[in-house]
Amino acid sequence: MSTVRRAAAMTVFVLGASFATRACYADDTITLMVGGIDKIIYLPAILAKRLGYFEQPGLDVSVVTEPAGVNAEDELIAGAVQGVVGFYDHTIDLQSKGTEVESLVQFASAPGEVELVAASHAGDIKTPADFKGKSLGVTGLGSSTDFLTQYLAKKFGLARSDYRLLPVDADKTFINAMRAHRIVAGMTTEPTVSELLASREAKVLIDLRTEAGTREALGGPYPAGCLYMRAAWVNEHPDAARKLTHAFVRALQYIHTHSAEQIVAQLPRSYYQNRKALYVGALGAYRHTFSTDGRMPADGPRxxxxxxxxxDPSVKATDIDLSKTYTTAYLDDSEK
Incomplete structure (x- = not known):
C-alpha cells in the first residue's frame, strides 16, 4: 500500500477514545505513529495518552496507528509523523540507508514476539529448520517480525529462498490467515498469542516474551519497543523531546506500580472487547518485562x-555508529 493510501486509511486515537483523520491535526501537534496500538508491547503509548502524561507538561500529542512497524517507519521518513512507537532495530536499518533516527525511550529488553505454529502442523515443525517450503506470517515485509523470522531461519541453516514470508499484520488478520491455512506458522505478539493458545489453534515454537527466552534464541537482549524520532527533529525540539521522554517513563512506572486489572481499566474497551480476562492475563504475564526507567540495555544494540x-549484507557492522541510534540525554535529564 502506498504512503498516501496508508495515510488516508490510518486510524487516529485521541483522548476519550474518539477518532478523527489526520486532516484535523493542528500545525503544532506532535503525531506519534504506533505499529499496532493495541499490542501489549506498545502499551506505554496508549497509557501516556489516556493518563494525560503528554498533556500535563503542555504537549499536544496525537497517537495514530498502523498495523505494521515498517509502515510507521515509512510515514516518519515521509515527514507525515514526528515519531514512531516501534522496534529499535529500525534505527539501525535506517542508518544503513542514510537516515538518522534515534530511540529516546526503550520499553523492554525482549521483543515480546512469539513464533507460533498452527496446531495442525505442530508435528512436522519442531524447529525453524522445518520452515523449508512453508508460508510464514509476519506483520509486514521489512518489519521487525520479518527481520527476526529471517534470522531464526538462517540460524537453523535455511536460505531466504527456502520459505515464503506473507504479510498478515496482527490480531484478527493474523488469526484468520492461520485459520484459512494461508500460513502454517508466524510471528506475532500479545494479545494475539494468548487468543490462539487459548483456542488451541496454535502452539509456541519460540518465545521471545522474556529476556531469558530472548537470550536463548537470539544470543542476547533484544531491545525492541521504543519511541524513535528523526535525530534532526529531536535536536531542533529538545524541550518537546524531553517532555515526551518523561511522559513515556511515567507510563512505564505506572505499569510497574499498578495491577494488570488496574492498567486494563485505563484502556479503550475496543482493545479487549469480549476477551478482557484473556487480555488481563496476557498483560499480567508480560508487564514485568517492561523497563522501569526506559534505558537501553548495555549489550542490546550490539x-x-x-x-x-x-x-542483510547492506547492514555492515563496521559502517554503523550505534551511539547515534539511541540517546539517554533526556532520561539523564529526568533524573536531575
Missing part, C-alpha cells in the same frame, strides 16, 4: 546489529 548484519 545484539540487534549482529542480527541485522547477518540477514
Amino acid at each position: 545484539t540487534v546489529l549482529g542480527i541485522l548484519s547477518t540477514i
Whole structure:
C-alpha cells in the first residue's frame, strides 16, 4: 500500500477514545505513529495518552496507528509523523540507508514476539529448520517480525529462498490467515498469542516474551519497543523531546506500580472487547518485562546489529555508529 493510501486509511486515537483523520491535526501537534496500538508491547503509548502524561507538561500529542512497524517507519521518513512507537532495530536499518533516527525511550529488553505454529502442523515443525517450503506470517515485509523470522531461519541453516514470508499484520488478520491455512506458522505478539493458545489453534515454537527466552534464541537482549524520532527533529525540539521522554517513563512506572486489572481499566474497551480476562492475563504475564526507567540495555544494540548484519549484507557492522541510534540525554535529564 502506498504512503498516501496508508495515510488516508490510518486510524487516529485521541483522548476519550474518539477518532478523527489526520486532516484535523493542528500545525503544532506532535503525531506519534504506533505499529499496532493495541499490542501489549506498545502499551506505554496508549497509557501516556489516556493518563494525560503528554498533556500535563503542555504537549499536544496525537497517537495514530498502523498495523505494521515498517509502515510507521515509512510515514516518519515521509515527514507525515514526528515519531514512531516501534522496534529499535529500525534505527539501525535506517542508518544503513542514510537516515538518522534515534530511540529516546526503550520499553523492554525482549521483543515480546512469539513464533507460533498452527496446531495442525505442530508435528512436522519442531524447529525453524522445518520452515523449508512453508508460508510464514509476519506483520509486514521489512518489519521487525520479518527481520527476526529471517534470522531464526538462517540460524537453523535455511536460505531466504527456502520459505515464503506473507504479510498478515496482527490480531484478527493474523488469526484468520492461520485459520484459512494461508500460513502454517508466524510471528506475532500479545494479545494475539494468548487468543490462539487459548483456542488451541496454535502452539509456541519460540518465545521471545522474556529476556531469558530472548537470550536463548537470539544470543542476547533484544531491545525492541521504543519511541524513535528523526535525530534532526529531536535536536531542533529538545524541550518537546524531553517532555515526551518523561511522559513515556511515567507510563512505564505506572505499569510497574499498578495491577494488570488496574492498567486494563485505563484502556479503550475496543482493545479487549469480549476477551478482557484473556487480555488481563496476557498483560499480567508480560508487564514485568517492561523497563522501569526506559534505558537501553548495555549489550542490546550490539545484539540487534549482529542480527541485522547477518540477514542483510547492506547492514555492515563496521559502517554503523550505534551511539547515534539511541540517546539517554533526556532520561539523564529526568533524573536531575
